[in-house]
Amino acid sequence: MTNVYSFDGIVVFGILFICTCAYLKKVPRLNSWLLSEKRGVWGVFYKAAVIGTRLHIAVALSCLCMAFYLIFLK
Template sequence: MIYSFDGILVFGLLFICTCAYFKKVPRLNSWLLSEKRGVWGVFYKAAIIGTRLHVAVAMSCLAMAFYVIFLK
């Protein structure tokens, strides 16, 4: 599933949602999202995208869920 385009989109949306959740948990926020550059900075940037664009991410998750459940 991850080798198809829709699988990559699902993975990206779940990654953004997970990192946004980690930003809300204080212990995980200080441990995982403290670096803003490099490889670990990807987690920080995904968390920022998830918190600032939470409405768009939520609508994308709903649209992708509808696609996976009913159309695929």
């Protein structure tokens, strides 16, 4: 279990947030509802979805590295 206030927790939260937003971008109803706004507070979801779709290989590798670190090294 990671603590959100530690660096590990912040990194895990960021990676999971990007992965979730990229997944929600593929769902048509949620895409139009959640990711239609590109500015403001709701724009964070859109920007995370763009990062997740454009850098999908880097995000996937960081997920694997973080999982390995949390399971075996921590």
